[in-house]
Amino acid sequence: MLSLTDRYDVESIDPLCDGWQFGLGYDTRLQRQVLIAMISNQVADQNWFNEWLQHRSAVSHPYVAELLDGERLKDSFLCIFSRTAHVQIGLPSFSDQQIYEAVEKIIQGTRVLFREKIHFRFSAGQVLWDGENPRLLGLPMSTANKENLSEGNPTAISNYTASLLEWNASVHTEGKRSSSVPVKSGLSRLKEAMSPGDEGFNELIVVLHAMENRQDIIVSDSEATLVEDNDEYEETEEDFELIEERAVTAFPLRSWLILALVIIVVVAGLVWWFGRPRTTGSAQHYSGNSSLPTQKIANTEKTNQRVMPNLIGDSLSEAINKLEQKGVQRGNISLMMKNTNDSTSQIIATTPLTNQKLANGQKVDLTIGVPSGSVLVPDLSGLNVSTAAQQLLALQLHYSYVYKNSSLANKGKVIAQAPEPYTVVPKNSQVKFVVATSY
Numbered sequence: 282m283l284s285l286t287d288r289y290d291v292e293s294i295d296p297l298c299d300g301w302q303f304g305l306g307y308d309t310r311l312q313r314q315v316l317i318a319m320i321s322n323q324v325a326d327q328n329w330f331n332e333w334l335q336h337r338s339a340v341s342h343p344y345v346a347e348l349l350d351g352e353r354l355k356d357s358f359l360c361i362f363s364r365t366a367h368v369q370i371g372l373p374s375f376s377d378q379q380i381y382e383a384v385e386k387i388i389q390g391t392r393v394l395f396r397e398k399i400h401f402r403f404s405a406g407q408v409l410w411d412g413e414n415p416r417l418l419g420l421p422m423s424t425a426n427k428e429n430l431s432e433g434n435p436t437a438i439s440n441y442t443a444s445l446l447e448w449n450a451s452v453h454t455e456g457k458r459s460s461s462v463p464v465k466s467g468l469s470r471l472k473e474a475m476s477p478g479d480e481g482f483n484e485l486i487v488v489l490h491a492m493e494n495r496q497d498i499i500v501s502d503s504e505a506t507l508v509e510d511n512d513e514y515e516e517t518e519e520d521f522e523l524i525e526e527r528a529v530t531a532f533p534l535r536s537w538l539i540l541a542l543v544i545i546v547v548v549a550g551l552v553w554w555f556g557r558p559r560t561t562g563s564a565q566h567y568s569g570n571s572s573l574p575t576q577k578i579a580n581t582e583k584t585n586q587r588v589m590p591n592l593i594g595d596s597l598s599e600a601i602n603k604l605e606q607k608g609v610q611r612g613n614i615s616l617m618m619k620n621t622n623d624s625t626s627q628i629i630a631t632t633p634l635t636n637q638k639l640a641n642g643q644k645v646d647l648t649i650g651v652p653s654g655s656v657l658v659p660d661l662s663g664l665n666v667s668t669a670a671q672q673l674l675a676l677q678l679h680y681s682y683v684y685k686n687s688s689l690a691n692k693g694k695v696i697a698q699a700p701e702p703y704t705v706v707p708k709n710s711q712v713k714f715v716v717a718t719s720y
Contacts, residue, residue: 285319285354286352286354287309288308288310289306289307289308289317289352289359290306290307290309291304291305291306291307291317292304292305292306293305294319297318297406297420298402298404298405298407298420299401299402299406299421299422300320300324300422301319301320301406301420302318302319303317303370304316304317304319305317305364306361308349308361314364314365314366315349315361315362315364316346316361316362316363316364316368316409317359317360317361317362318359318360318362318418318420319357319358319359320357320420321357322353322356322357322358323356324422325358327353329421330353330358333399334351334360336399337399337419338351339397339681339683340394340397340399340680340681341670341673341679341680341681342389342390342679342681342711343386343389343390343414343416343679343709344386344387344389344390344393344415345390345393345394345416345417345419345679346362346363346409346416346417346418346419347416347674348360348361348362349361349362360420362409362418364409364411367411368409368410368411368412369409369410370405370408370409370410371408371410372410372415373410374449374452375445375449377446377449377464377492380442380445380449381492381493383414383415384438384441384442384445384489385486385489386414386415387408387417387438388438388482388486390415390416390417391403391417391431391434391438391482392482393681393711394417394419394431395431395434395478395479395482397681399419399421400421400431401418401419401420401421402421402422402431402434402437403434403437403438403441404437404441407419407420433477434481435475435476435477435478435481435482435484435485436475436481438485439471439472439475439481439485439488440471440472442485442489443468443471443472446464446468446471464492467488467489467491467492471485471488587607587638587639587640587641588637588638588639589607589631589633589634589635589636589637589639589645590604590607590635592604592631592635592647593627593629593631593635594627594628595627595628596625596626596627596628597616597626597647597657597703598703600628600647601614601703604645607639608639608641609639609643609645613642613643613644613645614645615644615645615646616657617647617648618648618649618651618656618657619648619650620650620652620653621650621651621652622652623650626649626651626652626705627649628647628649628650629648629649629650630647631645631646631647631648632645632646652705654708655705655706655707655708656676656705656706656707656708657676657703657705658698658702658703658705658706658712659672659676659702660702660703661673661702661712661714662694662695662696662702663694663695664695665694666682666695666716669682669695669714673712677708677709678706678709678710678711678712679709679710679711679712680711680712680713680714681711681713682695682714682715682716683713683715683716684715684716684717684718685697685716685717685718686718687717687718692717692718693716693717694716694717695714695715696715696717697714697715698712698713698715699712699713
């Protein structure tokens, strides 16, 4: 082990890309394995490094490597990334299908960095494979032409993909493996230049999907040949929602079958809704919205009593509003998640039980049914950046944040977020938040 600082040791340092070197290291203070990237200060300067570090540390994403720390030595700059026990630079030997899937994830990570104006030049050295997913390091090169670096990444990823597929084909020498016409035309298209920026990412996704599905590839200047905005996250009121992107294909018979299936599902849902059994009182089992009528009656008859309202079947926001009307402070409300087969995210149990007495300052526990693979977005208000990031990552949520001028009283604290607190979102979704600062 080579000691770089009083905290970080490294096994060896090897060339990586664009003047960067890397090594598998160890954080002696926190006793964890890390990956260390290093660049000479003859290539980089302090302002350039600080600017990149500030932007880069503000972004977390499933396919972007987690940046833990940055440090300046006498003659170089260090960037510390998290890593698993077995990690490598670049993708391992994959089948064609695995290549398609990995490259689509690489595109998602690259696009996030592009949208956040984190400029870097894509190459195989920027890909960190952890055994499950690729993650982009996003290491920049020197300050020269940094504004134009990311524009060429769609073409760089396209050429990288073509080289992976061609290498994969070359190691299968048996006559059993012969590329179809769509795959050959796809390889030809991957070797050509893609449009810069988002348009280029869209073009690349179209080509990859066509190759996956063995479809003929038609890529021209016509908007009809491109899918609509192929972003992993659709920005609606500053919020990112995970969406699945697929190229448009025309199968009339399949469309009719899907439409018929949707109609059947809707009719079955209506039959269930109007025919389901109604429950009242203090039942603690999931019962849809059947508790709402009795809830109104209970409140009007017992306005002077502090008793636990019937929250079963309510949404979380409805439940919190009812508790606040009863004088329960938000700080005394704790939330628990339980996976259910239902996708409506309703209250399925409470402590105290319905109609039990509520004492002043009493704690209230709410259990909310959350679909498998989803989580509740925590309330980040008033937290510092480090605490907010830790809470989100613990829930398998990722983040990006920006600073906004605010009063000194809020300096360094989260003052806004999207999605809103207690929203149910899929794991690996992204949460945006705003941190107060003063200029």
